[in-house]
Amino acid sequence: MRIVTVQRGEDQLVAIEAPQGVIPLADLPGDLPATALDVVRGGPDALQRIRDALDATDTAPLAPGSFRLLAPIPRPAKNIVCVGKNYVEHAREFQGSGFDSSSGGQEVPDLPIIFTKAPTSVVGPGADVIASHDADGTLDYEGELGVVIGTGGRGITKDRAYDHVFGYTVINDVTARQAQSAHKQWFLGKSCDTFCPMGPAIVTADEAGAVTDLHLTTKVNGELRQDAVVRDLIFDIPTIIETISRAITLEPGDIIATGTPVGVALGFTPPKYLRAGDEVEVEISGIGVLRNRIV
Structure with a gap:
């Protein structure tokens, strides 16, 4: 899985970079992590919930030009x-x-x-x-x-x-x-x-x-x-x-x-x-x- 963080308007969103494009977790159904750091901390369980949500929906990816790619963890918790x-x-x-x-x-x-x-x-x-x-x-x-x-x-x-x-x-x-x-x-x-x-x-x-x-x-x-x-x-x-x-x-x-x-x-x-x-x-x-x- 490829995990990214994007800026969409005023919002920073964790997203999945899939073959069809970039899909924010916020656009998927279910209780999913809010940040890339939450995804990492959630481990295999979080990754499986993301896979299940992707399989359960045909959510359209973000349109090119509608977002800006950030560092995957924009502000690490530590050095x-x-x-x-x-x-x-x-x-x-x-x-x-x-x-x-x-x-x-x-x-x-x-x-x-x-x-x-x-x-x-x-x-x-x-x-x-x-x-x-x-x-x-x-x-x-x-x-x-x-x-x-x-x-x-x-x-x-x-x-x-x-x-x-x-x-x-x-x-x-x-x-x-x-x-x-x-x-x-x-x-x-x-x-x-x-x-x-x-x-x-x-x-x-x-x-x-x-x-x-x-x-x-x-x-x-x-x-x-x-x-x-x-x-x-x-x-x-x-x-x-x-x-x-x-x-x-x-x-x-x-x-x-x-x-x-x-x-x-x-x-x-x-x-x-x-x-x-x-x-x-x-x-x-x-x-x-x-x-x-x-x-």
């Missing part, structure tokens, strides 16, 4: 948990860039590097990313697979980790590189308003299939910059979930950004930082395209 330097070649390009103040000279990390982005940084597909929030002109992109937690828990083991995954989405971990380096931590440089484009949908784990086979690309103004498959992660999804939940209770609707591959702007000579007017397109096979303009 987005992120993993840094989680593809080998990206770890090397970042270490060699002079901007990495986190690793003490270590090129490839021995353990997952965990940081977070503020919920207020989240925007949806088609939303503008505001370049002026990076006063230094070092704005960068990072295409990533996002994992949405379904069943919460603490002390989740690797062998049970996928049982706790509700689904997957696409994230662009936009970063102000100079701020990231100057503050000796990553939160401020990555949490500016508009610096976490997300979407277009949450695809449930059963529909996503073998997650390690998913293919990620990032293009800037049509130029291919990043190209990788999820199996190339240094620390795979079960390891990430085990590591985080060892210390922190994961809850339904928590979002984990799993890391970005080689090809970010700072890795080029000279760096290809984002400028106003650029368009960034992150695509993950089976999930969709996340497209945002820099203004």
Whole structure:
């Protein structure tokens, strides 16, 4: 199932992206979740009630142009948990860039590097990313697979980790590189308003299939910059979930950004930082395209 959130007039509505179009749950019969977060928290029971409602009605989808697509969870309940330097070649390009103040000279990390982005940084597909929030002109992109937690828990083991995954989405971990380096931590440089484009949908784990086979690309103004498959992660999804939940209770609707591959702007000579007017397109096979303009 593909779960989206749309703006229709003054209303934010959770909807299903079906082959025939986008169908808000509010237009279906029955007692259905009011938000995407409610869908996630409702788990398999909520998904079954949605399927039954879809089967029981011939509700027409929204007309094209009558709605705007938002981030699937427009305002996460908690910070987005992120993993840094989680593809080998990206770890090397970042270490060699002079901007990495986190690793003490270590090129490839021995353990997952965990940081977070503020919920207020989240925007949806088609939303503008505001370049002026990076006063230094070092704005960068990072295409990533996002994992949405379904069943919460603490002390989740690797062998049970996928049982706790509700689904997957696409994230662009936009970063102000100079701020990231100057503050000796990553939160401020990555949490500016508009610096976490997300979407277009949450695809449930059963529909996503073998997650390690998913293919990620990032293009800037049509130029291919990043190209990788999820199996190339240094620390795979079960390891990430085990590591985080060892210390922190994961809850339904928590979002984990799993890391970005080689090809970010700072890795080029000279760096290809984002400028106003650029368009960034992150695509993950089976999930969709996340497209945002820099203004």
